[in-house]
Amino acid sequence: xxxxxxxxxxxxxxxxxxxxxxxxxxxxxxxxxxxxxxxxxxxxxxxxxxxxxxxxxxxxxxxxxxxxxxxxxxxxxxxxxxxxxxxxxxxxxxxxxxxxxxxxxxxxxxxxxxxxxxxxxxxxxxxxxxxxxxxxxxxxxxxxxxxxxxxxxxxxxxxxxxxxxxxxxxxxxxxxxxxxxxxxxxxxxxxxxxxxxxxxxxxxxxxxxxxxxxxxxxxxxxxxxxxxxxxxxxxxxxxxxxxxxxxxxxxxxxxxxxxxxxxxxxxxxxxxxxxxxxxxxxxxxxxxxxxxxxxxxxxxxxxxxxxxxxxxxxxxxxxxxxxxxxxxxxxxxxxxxxxxxxxxxxxxxxxxxxxxxxxxxxxxxxxxxxxxxxxxxxxxxxxxxxxxxxxxxxxxxxxxxxxxxxxxxxxxxxxxxxxxxxxxxxxxxxxxxxxxxxxxxxxxxxxxxxxxxxxxxxxxxxxxxxxxxxxxxxxxxxxxxxxxxxxxxxxxxxxxxxxxxxxxxxx
Amino acid sequence: xxxxxxxxxxxxxxxxxxxxxxxxxxxxxxxxxxxxxxxxxxxxxxxxxxxxxxxxxxxxxxxxxxxxxxxxxxxxxxxxxxxxxxxxxxxxxxxxxxxxxxxxxxxxxxxxxxxxxxxxxxxxxxxxxxxxxxxxxxxxxxxxxxxxxxxxxxxxxxxxxxxxxxxxxxxxxxxxxxxxxxxxxxxxxxxxxxxxxxxxxxxxxxxxxxxxxxxxxxxxxxxxxxxxxxxxxxxxxxxxxxxxxxxxxxxxxxxxxxxxxxxxxxxxxxxxxxxxxxxxxxxxxxxxxxxxxxxxxxxxxxxxxxxxxxxxxxxxxxxxxxxxxxxxxxxxxxxxxxxxxxxxxxxxxxxxxxxxxxxxxxxxxx
Numbered sequence: 001x002x003x004x005x006x007x008x009x010x011x012x013x014x015x016x017x018x019x020x021x022x023x024x025x026x027x028x029x030x031x032x033x034x035x036x037x038x039x040x041x042x043x044x045x046x047x048x049x050x051x052x053x054x055x056x057x058x059x060x061x062x063x064x065x066x067x068x069x070x071x072x073x074x075x076x077x078x079x080x081x082x083x084x085x086x087x088x089x090x091x092x093x094x095x096x097x098x099x100x101x102x103x104x105x106x107x108x109x110x111x112x113x114x115x116x117x118x119x120x121x122x123x124x125x126x127x128x129x130x131x132x133x134x135x136x137x138x139x140x141x142x143x144x145x146x147x148x149x150x151x152x153x154x155x156x157x158x159x160x161x162x163x164x165x166x167x168x169x170x171x172x173x174x175x176x177x178x179x180x181x182x183x184x185x186x187x188x189x190x191x192x193x194x195x196x197x198x199x200x201x202x203x204x205x206x207x208x209x210x211x212x213x214x215x216x217x218x219x220x221x222x223x224x225x226x227x228x229x230x231x232x233x234x235x236x237x238x239x240x241x242x243x244x245x246x247x248x249x250x251x252x253x254x255x256x257x258x259x260x261x262x263x264x265x266x267x268x269x270x271x272x273x274x275x276x277x278x279x280x281x282x283x284x285x286x287x288x289x290x291x292x293x294x295x296x297x298x299x300x301x302x303x304x305x306x307x308x309x310x311x312x313x314x315x316x317x318x319x320x321x322x323x324x325x326x327x328x329x330x331x332x333x334x335x336x337x338x339x340x341x342x343x344x345x346x347x348x349x350x351x352x353x354x355x356x357x358x359x360x361x362x363x364x365x366x367x368x369x370x371x372x373x374x375x376x377x378x379x380x381x382x383x384x385x386x387x388x389x390x391x392x393x394x395x396x397x398x399x400x401x402x403x404x405x406x407x408x409x410x411x412x413x414x415x416x417x418x419x420x421x422x423x424x425x426x427x428x429x430x431x432x433x434x435x436x437x438x439x440x441x442x443x444x445x446x447x448x449x450x451x452x453x454x455x456x457x458x459x460x461x462x463x464x465x466x467x468x469x470x471x472x473x474x475x476x477x478x479x480x481x482x483x484x485x486x487x488x489x490x491x492x493x494x495x496x497x498x499x500x501x502x503x504x505x506x507x
Numbered sequence: 508x509x510x511x512x513x514x515x516x517x518x519x520x521x522x523x524x525x526x527x528x529x530x531x532x533x534x535x536x537x538x539x540x541x542x543x544x545x546x547x548x549x550x551x552x553x554x555x556x557x558x559x560x561x562x563x564x565x566x567x568x569x570x571x572x573x574x575x576x577x578x579x580x581x582x583x584x585x586x587x588x589x590x591x592x593x594x595x596x597x598x599x600x601x602x603x604x605x606x607x608x609x610x611x612x613x614x615x616x617x618x619x620x621x622x623x624x625x626x627x628x629x630x631x632x633x634x635x636x637x638x639x640x641x642x643x644x645x646x647x648x649x650x651x652x653x654x655x656x657x658x659x660x661x662x663x664x665x666x667x668x669x670x671x672x673x674x675x676x677x678x679x680x681x682x683x684x685x686x687x688x689x690x691x692x693x694x695x696x697x698x699x700x701x702x703x704x705x706x707x708x709x710x711x712x713x714x715x716x717x718x719x720x721x722x723x724x725x726x727x728x729x730x731x732x733x734x735x736x737x738x739x740x741x742x743x744x745x746x747x748x749x750x751x752x753x754x755x756x757x758x759x760x761x762x763x764x765x766x767x768x769x770x771x772x773x774x775x776x777x778x779x780x781x782x783x784x785x786x787x788x789x790x791x792x793x794x795x796x797x798x799x800x801x802x803x804x805x806x807x808x809x810x811x812x813x814x815x816x817x818x819x820x821x822x823x824x825x826x827x828x829x830x831x832x833x834x835x836x837x838x839x840x841x842x843x844x845x846x847x848x849x850x851x852x853x854x855x856x857x858x859x860x861x862x863x864x865x866x867x868x869x870x871x872x873x
Contacts, residue, residue, distance in 0.1 A: 200844035201833040361633045362663060387832040456856050477845075492852030493845060496833075 001025075003090035003097050006104045006133065007083035008124035009075050012287060012327070012334035013254040015120070015127025017104075019069045020080060022087030027063030035068030038076040038286075047078075047109045048085045055113035055161040060092040073332065076286050079118035082107035082137075085160055086167075095167040104128035105137040105157075113160040115139035119256040122249055125149040137163065144179030145253060145260045148246060179261035190265060193232045194402035198389040202229050205384035205497065207408050210236045211415035212476030213432035215320070215342040215379050217305070217372075217499065220386030222352055226345040227270070229386065230301040233343060234266040236408040237299075238416050244297045247337060251296050255289050267298035269340075273307040277315040287327045287334045292319045295340035305344040306371040316342070317375035323433070341432070344380065346372065381432060381469045382497045415479040431476045436468045443471045449491060456495070470494045508585045508593070508614040513572045515588035515606040518548060520575065522606075523686075523716045524566050525555045530719045532557075544725060545603030575713075584687065584714055585610035585707075587617065595620045600758055601732045605711035611687045612707035616678055619655055620733060624798045625680075627657040627730045627755075629748040630664025630740035631773045638664055638741035638773065641765050643671040645738065648791025650677020652804065657682060657733050659726065660695055660708070664740045664748075669702055674861065679706035682733065684726040685718040686710055724750050731755040736797055738763045738788055742776030749776050752785070761797055763788040815859060823850040824859055 003022050008015040031045050052059045066084055068075050082105050090097035106124045108116040121142030126149050128136040135153040138146045143156030154176040157163050165171035193203060202218060202225075209216040210233060218226045240248060245263050252258035252267070271280060271291040282290030292300055302308060319325050323339035349360040350368045360368075419430050422442065428434055434442060445453065453470070456462055462470070474494035478486050522529075522544065529543060532555060543554060556563040579586050587593045588607045595617060598604045610617075626649055630638060642664040649656050650672035658665040660681040672679040679702045685691050687710040690699045702708055711729060712722065727747055731737055731754035739762070742748035755762050763786040767774020781787055786797055795804050814821050819842065826839040837847040854860040 198834065200837055201848070204844040204848065358636055361635055362639050362667075363633055365636070385832045385834065387834050452856070488853075489849040492856065493849040495852035495856060496848045 001091045001093060003087050003100070005083045005087045005090065005100055006128075006131070007080060007106050008104060008120075008127045009073075009077070009079070010120040010123060010254050011073075011332075012282075012336050013120075013123060013251050013289060013293070014335065015123040015130075016073065017127060017131050018073075018075060018080070018083075020083040020087045021067040021069060022084070022091040023065040023067075024060055024062050024088070024091040029061045029063065031064045031066070033066045033068075035066075035071045036074045037068060037080075038074065040078050041068070041075060041080050044078065044081045044084055044109075047081055047111060048088065050111040051081075051085060051109040051113040051160050052088070054111060055159065055164070057089060057094055057160070057164060058092065060088065062092075064088065074330075077119070078108040078116075079106045079120070079124075081109040082115065082139075082157075082160075082163075085109060086163065089164060089167075095164050099167070102134040103137055104131070104133040104135075107137075107139045107142075107157065109160065115157055115159060115163075117141035117260075120250075120254045121146045122148060122246070122253045122258075125152060125154060126246075126250065128152060137166075141260065143176035145249065145258070145262075147176040147178040148180070148249065148262050190235045190405075191228075191232050193236060193405040193408060196225060196228060196232065196403075199225060199229060199386060202384050202386045203403050203408075205382050206233055206236065207412065208473060208476050208480065208497075209233065209341060209343070209382055209432075210408070211412045211480050212381075212419070212472065213341055213430035214381035214473060214476065215376075215432065216344070216382045216384065217377070217380045218343065218345045218384055218386050219348055220345075221347060221354065221388055224386045224388040226386050227301070227303055230270070230299065230303075230343045230345065231268060232405065233299045233341065234268045235405045236412055237266050237341075238409065238413045239264065240266055240297055248297050251289060251293055251337065255294060257294070265298075267295050267340075268301065269295040269298070270301040270303060273302070273304045274309075275312055276309065277312040280312045281315045281319060281325050281327075281338070282336050283327055285329070287329055287336075289336050290325065290338075292316060292338040292340055293325060293336040296337045298340055300340045300342050302342065302344045305346045305376075306350075306368055310371070310374070313376050314374055320375065320379045339433075342376070342379070344376070345386075377499065378465065380499055381473050383499045384497065411480055414482065415476065418479045418482070419476075431472050431479070434472060436465070439468045439471050439475075443475045443486065445471075445486060449486060449488060452488070453491065462498070466498055470498055473497055508587070509576060509580055510591040510593055511576075511586045511588035511607045512590055515590065516572050516575060516586070517567065517570065518606040519609075519711070519713055520570055521548065521551070521563070521567060522711075523713050525551070525563065526712070526716065526719050526722065528555050528557070528559065529721055533721050542603075544605075579609075579714070582688070582714060583611070585612075585614050585617075585709075593617045593621075595733055597625075597734070598729065598732050601728060603728075604732075605729060607713075608709050608711070609687045609713055610707050610709040612703040613705075614707075616655070616680060616707035619678055620680065623653070623655060624736075625655045625657060625734040626794060626798070627734035627737045627751070628664065628668035628740060629659060629727075629730065629737065629742075629751045630668075631742055631746060631748060631776075632661050632663035632665075633743075633773060634663035634667065634741055635771065635773060637767070638765075639667050642667040642740045643674075645740070645765075645788070645791060645794065646671025646677075646679075647675035649794060650675030650679070652791065652795060653677065654795070654798070655680055655706070657730055659683065659723075659730060660691075660699065660702070662692055662694065666695055666698055668740070669698060673701055673705055677705075680733070681706070681708045682726055682730045683708060683710045683718070684712075684722040686712045686714040686716040688714045689717060691718050723747055727751040728754045731760065732758055734760070736761040736763060736794065738765070738794065739777050739780055739785075740765045741767060741771075741773040742780075743773050744776045744779065746776055749780070752780060761786060763794060763797065765789070815854065815857070819846070820850050820854060820859075823847060824854055827851060827854070827860055 005020045009018045049059045089095045121138045122145045125146035129152040140156040147154040155173045156176045248263040269291045319338035325336040325338045327334045474490040477490045646668035655678040656672040657680040658668045669679045687708045737755035764777040764780040822840045826836045830836045
């Protein structure tokens, strides 16, 4: 007899429907698994056999053929266990197969017949909804995550025996509750901008970066607080919308680092500078998301940027330009979302001492700063300084009110809202994502300002790209001030954040 | 402008032709070919061409000075021979002055060199930030005071002195070891172009000649003799900068040195010069005092006359010159970070400030 069961495999972070076909017929007892399975799937035979027998079900002593369709796509991981087991049950007539066509399922089996959680349950549920399934069956531990998807029934299945009961109509599970955390769940641990003393310049730059989605470079000596500041960027970004949160959770679920609940904060990833290109943008024989994908809709922090391998930093070109990563393996191409704000940090010079005790020669200085050129630095709109805060100021009871993250976030949200309205229909969500052409169309300048900027291009050697960057940042500054038209001071301020000055030293 | 006699041009092209031979002729330790360059043509041929003398003679026979002159004119190259009026008079004090001075840039600069007191700034290619800062400040101060600044277009101190002079609105003169149109080091392409625009690039070698090891010390004698005073900013020992200082001493010109840290290897040369009696230089004023007499001519104080009208801008401008970071400027002026940033951007746009890589801003000599 023949049975077909639908399950979903991960292609990068996207769900790919896989039909598990099981054929049971008389003959010498054998179990054949085809359809490009990996080792973990081939081993599922042992798990399925033990799980069935331990659930007081029968493992048919017949000729069993299992096909994973489409047969040309490589498949990996233990999440096919459940589908194979259910296929066997249906094909051997132990459960009715009539309603199986409405179900999609995913899960790993333990030998006892219990279901273990799998990676990418949320992705599977999303795929199942898109493919038109009425119900998705997942292990109990994955159910809250999968239930985030609306418009499809999610059932939490504790064990294979329960599943058999369900198919027989002897058991009706409660619909699973979606894992949307209470509003105040995670707030206490989020670092607040108010913890940072001084650093008014860096805070201002962070606010602009958050408001416009601009990439940022912080320059300053070790221990000045660059990492501390960067960690506080997610807290001043607008809270993720439901769709964004779903995207974040989906990525984390696929990578197996999620907590099984909907993300309420944007991710912050800070890979060490020894990371490889593969680790940064994703890859491997079984392509896994890289750090830029894990930071999707959040912040990727690259401390000690010049120490990163050139190949790793260069690999960021595509994600920075397109907000996604494409990885080609053999005949297939995987697509990972990768839209993050990049915050980079570096020292002023390789010896990283104070200017008056620095022992670097200009040659060494030039070499260090040249390592910063390339596609990443081309996409950095803002540079700010982070100086060590004098000890007196650290201990002094701060007289002026600290910059609270909630206030900054409120301004950022307003600025983003204005951008959303203005950029509607362009496919771009914030100023930082505008390319050169869009920038010039979206940021009209009054004649006198345009003339001034043009004259500047000569005087301070502002490149064409630098010109666009200044416009983008000025637009965000005006958005923060809720102004429709740019003023001279917006342009002036934007001008002071530009990176062009590097070129002179490196030349 | 071409004002050179046939014999001098012929000699210059011959030296350029023999240049690779001269490189092989000099021993490893020996770096100065100056004795050689002073020889009359026949002795030069005998000394430098050696067994290839026939080849060299054939080159001279084939050389058409008229055609070369046409080529120079077409390329807008300046060529002035030692018999010409425009030839810098100070150069004639050399025992072996270059036969022809080739140049690209503004020809009027030759007249300025003949008229005004001139300063040469040299130093190591591996300059420390301290050396870079001093070289820039001296170049800018002298440029702003109307003193032409001669240097060698090398990396480090030389290039920085040129930049300072350009930013100070002065007349930069680069003396190069190659032909005047060959940019060496390549990294100084844009600097070469800026100097051509505002001043002059000069060379002993005709256009398109590549530099050789020996042509750097040979170029140093021109730098030393072009100026009334030679300043050494940072120099290791031994070094090309000290060769230049030696030439200046031999010519009886004034030599100044910038004191450096005693523990720094690039300060050894300059500190030893000071021990030997060089004038200690701690700023533009010291140089002007040496050139014109104490107090006769001070550094130009345009900074005061060119205050921005806006009081906030003026305050930020004062603070920016003294502070290292935006943070410190904001604290000193009591402005918010955003206002300070806007003011700094405005000041830079209007030319009051320029960036000093990422450490901060500094005032221009506007």
